[in-house]
Amino acid sequence: MAEAVWTTLALASLTTLILLVLAAPLGWWLAHGRSWRREAVAALVLLPIVLPPTVLGFYVLIALGPASPLMVLLHPFGVRTLAFTFWGLLIGSVIYSLPFAVQPIRSAFQAIGPRPLEVAATLRASPADAFFSVAVPLARRGFATAAVLVFAHTVGEFGVVLMIGGAIPGKTEVLSIRIYQLVEALQFGEAHKLAAALVVFAFLVLFALLVIDRRAGAPRP
């Protein structure tokens, strides 16, 4: 069971880290303008919200299998497949939680408005400088929301993980899958403990989110 907790935490932390880095430029680009191209990308980013996890998991599984063109590229490096590995799971999680990172960051960037960036430009800050010294700090609430949502969403994921991971203890068996297997084996006592722990966790996460929201609304000390 400790293994499942560890795998879950590692997966959720890494997914959060990767998505914050990935969603910052993507959210920035999506926040500026409403061209066809941008809306197409925005729709693509939102897909994981509406698709059944099995569909997503199925395609990721195929993409990570030994025959996929993606994996063929990695064959020279001694990697034949990422299916049923922790790294495969990580890739699936990143795609699955992408909308939960991009949406809050995109809205936070949009909420800044053009003025602070114009101010930065007239004070000789280059666009990259202004991005890091003005846009990111002003969008910090969006980043905090994204981090909490992604972490929680990854902990709570089941379908994708089941499709890609294969529930190998110590490698790809996360908590949600562990509970499923405990129930199948009629070990209700164990299942209860884990399930209750996840309920408490989910509550704390949502509570934290609301607190972030409240603090952002209050004036600075």
Next chain:
Amino acid sequence: MSGARTLTFRLNGRFGEFVLDCAAEIPGLGVTALVGPSGSGKTTLLRCLAGLVRAEGRVSVGETVWQDERRFLAPHRRGVGYVFQEPSLLPHLSVRQNLAFASRRAAPGEGPSLTEVAEMLGLAALLERGPERLSGGERQRVAIARALLSRPVVLLMDEPLSSLDLASKAEVMPYLEDLHRRLRLPVIYVSHDAAEVARLADRVVRMRHGRLGPMVEVRPERRAAKGPLTLMTPGQVEALARAALAAGIEPAAAEEA
């Protein structure tokens, strides 16, 4: 800071229904007031000069070309100081950090230090505050100090007092007059308040439907007497306004004759 340089521009642009078509040579010293009714394009012209908005044409300061047919310098490479109409402090930074944002990125060269500029604009006691704990007048003073600390080669001020109440205007005005005496760079000051123009401007240009009128010098002795704006009755303000507008628009030579 190198000697004062003339700001020369010729700009054409279409922004929806609005057409901007103007050219001028702004002398390298003193305050040039840009007056005109709202919607005449004053802000658009300033934004084009700063490079925040693209218009066709040519802009140069002294020997340096900011834009012509072939190139367009991004705003952060132009060295414009810009004071926006509503105080636009970076909300995540304290007063000191707002000022340091500018001084850290300032052009290399000589110039007053952060402390000196803060002193000049009466901000020494406010440095550790956040922008949300400042009055409107204080915020605008910080914005002006910040613009100066970036060591601009041209200072553009877009109705810096118009969002303030009368008391705050009266509070900021003496600082502007003080700066006027010290600054050695071209300043364009947009306003439609004739009293402000009368007290600050060395010359006045009128803008109408995106076009500039002739530039008119305001002789120093004709500038309005200094005094707190709040002590004037509305009638006096109006009288001053009329006198100032007249001073700005009519050629000085015609009046001497």
